Amino acid sequence: MNTKSTAVIAIFLIIFLPFVVSDNNDDIEAKSLDSSTIGYYQSTTCNISLFEFINENEIKELYFNNNNYADINCFGKITGVDLVENKYFVSIGTNTSINLIIQSGIWFLLFFFIPKHKESNDLKISISFFIPLIFCLQLFSEERFYSRTNILFSDTFSASNYYLLGNIVFYLLFGFMCFELLKIRYKNLLNYLPFTFLLIGTFSGMNLNFYLIVLSYFGLTSISKKNINSIDLIYLGFSIIWLFNIQSNDYFFDGDKLRGFINSNLNVYSQLFWIIVFYLTVKGILFLVEKSISYFDELLFLKNLIISGSLVVIFGLLGSYFPFFNFFNFLVFGQNKRGMKTLESIDGNTWRGFSASAESIGEFYGFIILFLFLIFFLKQKQIKPQYIILLIPIIFGLYKSNNFASFLSLILSILLILTHKYLSDKGKQKSFFLLIGMLFLILVSLFLFNSDYEYLSSELLFESTLHQGFYENPGTYENFKIIEKKMVERDLNTILLTDDNFSKASTSYRVLVDLFTNNFNIPLIPNLVGLISVISLLINRTEMWGIFLAKFDPNNFEALFGSGPQQLNEYLYGEKIYLDVPDYKINSLYLPHSSFLDFVIFFGSIGTVLTLIFVFYKLYKSENKLFAYLTIYLFINFLKSDSILYVNSFILMVVCVALVSKIKEEKFYER
Amino acid sequence: MDTNLEIIEKNCGNQPENQEFYIVGNDPDFIFVNDPNFESLRLFDIEGNIINVNSWFECANYVYGGWSVNYNSFSGDLFFLTLVGSLMGLYITIKYLGRNKILR
Numbered sequence A: 001m002n003t004k005s006t007a008v009i010a011i012f013l014i015i016f017l018p019f020v021v022s023d024n025n026d027d028i029e030a031k032s033l034d035s036s037t038i039g040y041y042q043s044t045t046c047n048i049s050l051f052e053f054i055n056e057n058e059i060k061e062l063y064f065n066n067n068n069y070a071d072i073n074c075f076g077k078i079t080g081v082d083l084v085e086n087k088y089f090v091s092i093g094t095n096t097s098i099n100l101i102i103q104s105g106i107w108f109l110l111f112f113f114i115p116k117h118k119e120s121n122d123l124k125i126s127i128s129f130f131i132p133l134i135f136c137l138q139l140f141s142e143e144r145f146y147s148r149t150n151i152l153f154s155d156t157f158s159a160s161n162y163y164l165l166g167n168i169v170f171y172l173l174f175g176f177m178c179f180e181l182l183k184i185r186y187k188n189l190l191n192y193l194p195f196t197f198l199l200i201g202t203f204s205g206m207n208l209n210f211y212l213i214v215l216s217y218f219g220l221t222s223i224s225k226k227n228i229n230s231i232d233l234i235y236l237g238f239s240i241i242w243l244f245n246i247q248s249n250d251y252f253f254d255g256d257k258l259r260g261f262i263n264s265n266l267n268v269y270s271q272l273f274w275i276i277v278f279y280l281t282v283k284g285i286l287f288l289v290e291k292s293i294s295y296f297d298e299l300l301f302l303k304n305l306i307i308s309g310s311l312v313v314i315f316g317l318l319g320s321y322f323p324f325f326n327f328f329n330f331l332v333f334g335q336n337k338r339g340m341k342t343l344e345s346i347d348g349n350t351w352r353g354f355s356a357s358a359e360s361i362g363e364f365y366g367f368i369i370l371f372l373f374l375i376f377f378l379k380q381k382q383i384k385p386q387y388i389i390l391l392i393p394i395i396f397g398l399y400k401s402n403n404f405a406s407f408l409s410l411i412l413s414i415l416l417i418l419t420h421k422y423l424s425d426k427g428k429q430k431s432f433f434l435l436i437g438m439l440f441l442i443l444v445s446l447f448l449f450n451s452d453y454e455y456l457s458s459e460l461l462f463e464s465t466l467h468q469g470f471y472e473n474p475g476t477y478e479n480f481k482i483i484e485k486k487m488v489e490r491d492l493n494t495i496l497l498t499d500d501n502f503s504k505a506s507t508s509y510r511v512l513v514d515l516f517t518n519n520f521n522i523p524l525i526p527n528l529v530g531l532i533s534v535i536s537l538l539i540n541r542t543e544m545w546g547i548f549l550a551k552f553d554p555n556n557f558e559a560l561f562g563s564g565p566q567q568l569n570e571y572l573y574g575e576k577i578y579l580d581v582p583d584y585k586i587n588s589l590y591l592p593h594s595s596f597l598d599f600v601i602f603f604g605s606i607g608t609v610l611t612l613i614f615v616f617y618k619l620y621k622s623e624n625k626l627f628a629y630l631t632i633y634l635f636i637n638f639l640k641s642d643s644i645l646y647v648n649s650f651i652l653m654v655v656c657v658a659l660v661s662k663i664k665e666e667k668f669y670e671r
Numbered sequence B: 001m002d003t004n005l006e007i008i009e010k011n012c013g014n015q016p017e018n019q020e021f022y023i024v025g026n027d028p029d030f031i032f033v034n035d036p037n038f039e040s041l042r043l044f045d046i047e048g049n050i051i052n053v054n055s056w057f058e059c060a061n062y063v064y065g066g067w068s069v070n071y072n073s074f075s076g077d078l079f080f081l082t083l084v085g086s087l088m089g090l091y092i093t094i095k096y097l098g099r100n101k102i103l104r
Helices: A003-020 A038-043 A050-056 A096-113 A125-141 A143-149 A162-182 A186-197 A210-224 A230-245 A268-295 A298-321 A323-332 A345-349 A358-378 A385-389 A391-401 A404-422 A426-450 A453-466 A477-488 A499-504 A507-517 A528-538 A542-551 A556-561 A569-574 A595-621 A625-638 A647-660 A665-670 B002-012 B056-064 B076-096
Strands: A062-067 A078-084 A087-093 B041-044 B050-053
Touching (some): A038 A078, A096 A162, A125 A162, A162 B076, A186 A298, A186 A647, A298 A385, A358 A625, A404 A426, A404 A625, A453 A477, A453 A542, A542 A569, B002 B041, B002 B056
Parallel strands (some): A062 A087
Antiparallel strands (some): B041 B050
């Protein structure tokens, strides 16, 4: 039996065995589930395994709930049953610490399917010893998160803290596995990057992602090779500012759909942890790109994109129809949230589970189609017909993601690339883009002249004002009319005249009001705030960006340098606002809905501007049209989505930017 | 209800005659009356919490809610450490017995 077959068998055993095992001598058997046996299941917790239960019950109207807080002896067993609105909710014990071992085991075994390359001495086993040092820090720094999700959690420093000792041994073993499995495979990893959209890699019950640990290992390797440059020193400077500027408090964010790649606390240690992990992750990606560039195969990458995208659709559909798949999808693929239960209504307009957001997965599907187009039409390369067939689920996936922006940007990108391709003469290309630019300006001008600019330009501030609760009875029609009148009269400053309103208003709101109402006016040049307002209306982001303005209340340091990587606590809970949204949406997670704004929160205006200059410079200097187009496509989509907050989208973006300057066009054609 | 009664009787003993069983539920004002003929029992929940019950009816209600006379003093954290320790031992054994080819 070869290694791959052994790995497949091992994966199946690891997945299913814990849910099969139970004590057959305990006289406690699974019974057919109905209203009369609910009590039986409630009084025989941790005795009946999931498979025993399934054998006895073929009821469709049930839902398997994962109970991460159960103890280890309850793993894979029924820990409770409830009947809610004619649907049985069956809780299955899935202890967080055991999840960590099982999920790591499954994902490490999958590395056996990545082809080996020649022996390389780049990776060192000694790097593994840093992994427990870094990742055990999280257990203490995000104590509030882990005390809620793991019954074994203990944060005492003592030799009898077996939980801590177990984690130290586990992370050390994790480092060893990275070394052993990847020392002869890591140069091929880049080709398998698309599978990060299928195997999300978030550990169940943890605020940690598998890829962050693996990439940190590469990041540490990169540092050990003294790959330090001025950007590292700038990041060090930012880190010192973040750590000294932090004002710890009780804010706690359970991660929600961002679990695995977000700071759940606002304290020095959690800040330090995420500063280190973010840095090592980016460093690790750049190291991988640098080292594996000669092994990068765009056709293999495309095939993997297509397979991964199709499998997301297939497993997503299986999960939505069968509770069994829904439960195991969550565990095996490391989803942030449980997958959708049906394909109807709101549930069905996203691949939730496989993707934290509809936007993110829509961008991924658009990315696949654009990549295929670039390879097929521009590079004249052929791929096997079966991969073309797999485009059907991908197009279906894009359609069901309900991401119109992704679809539109895909079509526009294809049209522009096609035109660009057929204008082989450089002079014609310049004239074409000049023409397109002018046409766009004329269209926008016509739109503005035919619209109510007064209304359009103030809509963003209007929306933001609605969420500040400046006047009595916020949310009422009366309140709405008062604010509308202020907007029409351009009388925003008087709103802020009272001390109460001034202190209620976020600093970002005050700055924008000031920019919007000052008397400095350059003829024919639109006001910056007015322009952003018009853009936000065009791309349907007025409400979300309005809420962002109301919530984003940075001090001077935060405005310049940000709150630190993955630190959203201050943004989410620091500024108390009145959310002028329907009641059922009041407890929703309101993210900025723009990766650009996410970046401003994390890295401030200086960090964002420096990053943008870096990216644009790379694009400008790029000799690799393929990844330049793909990066621009992602960049445009990221402007109106929070995709930078999701591990797989973040990695894809960083890889694209890194590849833009790494592969030259000629080399691409040579392949 | 028969299946529940079976489990209740395993934990609390046979149902006394003239003792009707019904579920009290989450009534904070309800007070269980002690039964002098009932030998006190110690029940445990899934997390190892302890409650002493002084009547068959009280016992039955707790058992119905998931409590049991048997507490498994299983130590999850020690098991976790043993498990990862064993995996580490396995790795070291494979590594140093020169059979690390299996990892390729």
